[in-house]
Amino acid sequence: MTTVTASVPVLDPPAWALSQRALLDLLDSGWRLFSSRYAEPDGSLRYGGRLSSRDGADDFFEPFFNWPQLYLLGGADDLLETCARHWHGVVAQMTRLGMFAEEFELGYDWFHQGESLLFTYFLTAADPAAWAARATRFADLYLDPAKGNYDPRHRIIKAPHNGSGGAREGVADSPSYPWTEAEAAQYGYPLDxxxxxxxxxxxxxxxPRLGEEMQRRLGRGDAVGNLSVAGLVCNAYLVSGDERxxxxxxxxxxxxxRRAEENGGVVPDNVGLDGVVGSALDGRWYGAHYGWTWPHGLYSLGQATAVGALSAALATGDDRYLGFVRxxxxxxxxxxxxxxxxxxxxxNQGRWRAHLGPDAHVPTLLVPYRHSDKGWFDYxxxxxxxxxxxxxxxxxxEDRAxxxxxxxxxxYDWATVRPFRDKEEAGxxxxxxxYLCxxxxxxxxxxxAAAHAQARRRIALLLANAGRDLPEEDIHLWQNVNPVVTEALTQLMWGGPQVVYNGGLQQARVRYFDAERRRPGVPDQVAALVSAIEPEATxxxxxxxxxxxDRTIVVQAGAFGEHEIVTAAATAAEPGWTGHDTEYIHHEPVVSAVEHAVGGPHLTVELPAATTVTLTLRLRLRAFRPSYRAPWEAAEPVA
Structure with a gap:
């Protein structure tokens, strides 16, 4: 592995570096507070109620979803063990509440399961050896037709609700779907x-829109939200390398x-048990459970489509799967x-008013999120x-265009930063x-600064609400006060967007490993900033x-070591900047760039005390098989 040694002195620490390290410290204190105030010793959440429907299991996992992501960035050493304890505690809790069997949800839609499984995916990335068996066992629920979820003949998942119990017919255990008047006023009705x-x-x-007809028409056959299962299967591929x-x-x-291509480029949202689009909906390509008509439209199915296509492209190396996202x-x-x-x-007024702020009154491009018999709507x-x-x-x-x-x-101005949070811990x-432009x-x-404000607000809310006896309808409090905010760190440190929330896998231009402690993340007191992500100039x-x-860090190209660092141009300073001890001022460092041949997915960087280095990496994208392997394990070239 090529080694670069930094030599440019840190005379005036950059504001971003100080803020980044302070944020890492703040988040470490925040998760400790949440863990102590809201969880039992076994890691489960303090909750004495029951769950009255198929909904709710995801809300027990979502408060922790990005905690192992923080560990991967450089969070505290003991965070990994804490994450595992919470995962096991919540899984046992869900099993007691009748939601889980064999550590996996019995059967629910993948808008929600995708959200909760982010916790599992990040844990697998953080500790592959400990989580490999689960990752493959969970994916095999869908590869093995005997598990009852998948029909290989028609290439469908056989119900919108599925899991460890197989394809779970219907969309509720009650005769009528539990749709409230407030939800009906906001979203309308299925089968309108x-x-x-x-x-x-x-x-x-x-x-009939909420009762027998909904159970019969929407509770069988494939739904577009099931594309998020691809994240589960890709997670198994990354940890095992198994081509199946x-x-x-x-x-x-x-x-x-292919169904999208046959529908004029717009992905349909339903496939009957016979493998035919629209066969349960009188020929309609829209109207399925969590599909184009109800309740969220593009918000949910756009993410599911992205998870499916990105996962397939990552595992196969074939970007043609991205065509139906385009x-x-x-x-x-x-x-x-x-x-x-x-x-x-x-x-969805609340979400977008927070996003737009005072620009809600300014004309802007609005696109339709939903489609029904009346056409396109919900802009x-x-x-x-x-x-x-x-x-x-x-x-x-074309994607940049x-x-x-x-x-x-x-x-509105895309450069504006608003100190808001959305459900995806993104926005x-x-x-x-x-910035990248x-x-x-x-x-x-x-x-x-916005991340500091979000974290401090959530810590204040966390402390204010600690000790509440939560009724079932208020369990979203946990994710609302999760003090771990990772979007800013993901963008700045990894050069990657926050994970697609409905079950995606992390994207990153670079990641880091502490070479001395042999663990993921930057070492203590090291800060990282990615200011460009072009392949020829990352x-x-x-x-x-x-x-x-002194610190030693390994820079990895790609979230999964999939890119090759062809060359690395590194800044270097000539010696002598300190001057003689009899002088009253340092000399201005003379900085130049030295190019190093690398030829692999990893680069070792030695950072002597109080030094900095800027690396301009020329990358060859997707040169190696993506994997959760560590830098000290051999990379496999793409065949």
């Missing part, structure tokens, strides 16, 4: 075409891609309108995380992209803030 126009709204127990997982992704994701995005963009958000028919700004994740994967000109066009069509893709230079300091600055301790 069953009642004739002008017909009175029947009581929920007698409403890649082959399943070719088969299943490929089938959905066609989906282009289809809604070309149907967009330019209106103030204040005038839209959005069903919102596009969720930028999906097109940005696509461009990050490919680096393709799409982002540039979206930026041009926006009525700042736009100002980050502006070179026209938002103070983004690192501003996004770190720029990384490393700073050792310690004035008296």
């Amino acid at each position: 075409w069953l009642l004739p126009p002008g017909a009175p709204v029947p009581p929920p127990a007698e409403d 997982y890649a082959e399943w992704l070719r088969e299943y994701v490929g089938a959905w891609q 066609s989906l995005l282009d289809a809604v963009i070309e149907r967009g309108v330019k209106l103030p958000f204040d005038e839209s028919d959005s069903a 919102n700004p596009i969720q930028t995380s999906v097109p940005l994740a696509l461009w990050h994967r490919t680096g393709a000109a 799409r982002l540039d066009a979206l930026r041009s069509a926006a009525g 700042h893709e736009e100002p980050w992209y502006a 070179g026209d938002n230079p103070d983004y690192p300091e501003r996004i770190l 720029v990384v600055t490393l700073v050792n803030l310690s004035a008296d301790h």
Whole structure:
């Protein structure tokens, strides 16, 4: 492994580096507070109630989803063991509550399962040896037809609700789906075409849109949300290297891609048990459970499509699977309108008002999120995380052009950083992209300040609500007060977007390992900043803030060591900058760049006390088989 030794002195520590290290310390104190105030000694959450429906298990895992991500970034050594304890404690809790069997959800939709499984995926990345057996066992629930979930003949998952209990028919255990009046006012009804126009709204127990018809039509066959299963299968591939997982992704994701192509580029949301799109919905390509009509439309199925395509591309090395993400995005963009958000028919007002702030009254591009018999509706700004994740994967000109066009069509400044949080622990893709384009230079300091504010707010809420006896309807409190905020660190340190929340796997241009302690993450007192992510010029600055301790770090190209570092140009300072001890001032360091041949996915960087180095890495993307292997294990070239 090529080694570069830093020699440029740290005379005035960069503000971003000090803020980054302070944020890492703040988050470490935050998770300790949450763990002590909200969890039992076995790691389960303090909750004495029951769960009255199939919903709810995800809410017990989501408060912890990014804790092992923080460990991977450089969080405290004991965080890994704490994460494992919480995982095991919550799994046992869910088993007692009748939601889990054999450590996996009995059967629920993948909008929710994808969210909760992020915790498992990050744990697998952080400690592959400890989690490999589970990762493959969980994926085999879908590869093995005997488990009851997958039909290889029609290439479908046989029900929208699925898991360790196999395909679970229906969408609720009660005769009528538990849809509240408030939810109906916000989102409308599934199967909204069953009642004739002008017909009175029947009581929920007698409403065919919520009762027998919903169970029969929406509770069987495949649904587009199941594409998030691809993240589970890809996680098994990354930890095992077993080609049967890649082959399943070719088969299943490929089938959905063909359905999108046959539907004019717009992915349909349902497939009957006979393998035919629309066979349970009188020929409609829309209307499935968590599909185009109800409840969230593009918000949920856009993420599921991205998870499916990105997972298949990662495991197989074939970017053609990304085509139906492109066609989906282009289809809604070309149907967009330019209106103030204040005038839209959005069903998700709170999220977008936090995102837009005072710009909610400014005309901007709004795209339709939903489709029903009445056509396209529910107009919102596009969720930028999906097109940005696509461009990050490919680096393709067409994917960058799409982002540039979206930026041009926006009525608000993409460089603006607002101190808000959204459910995905993300939402700042736009100002980050502006930074990568070179026209938002103070983004690192501003996004770190926003992250500090978010973490401190959540710690205050955490302390204020500790000791509450939560009823079932309030269990979202846990994720709302999760004090671990990782979006800023992911962008700045790894050069990657926050993970696609409905079950995606982490993307990163670089990752780091502490060479001395042989663990993931930056060493203590080391800060990292990625300021460019082009393949031919990925720029990384490393700073050792310690004035008296040397550090050694391994830089890895890609989240999974999949890229090759062809060369690394490293800044270096000539000796003598300190001057003689009889002088009253240091000499200005003379800095130049020295190019090093690397030829592999890893580069060792020695950081003597109080030194910094900026590396300009020329990368060959996707040169090695992606894997959770550590740098001290041999990489496998792509065949």
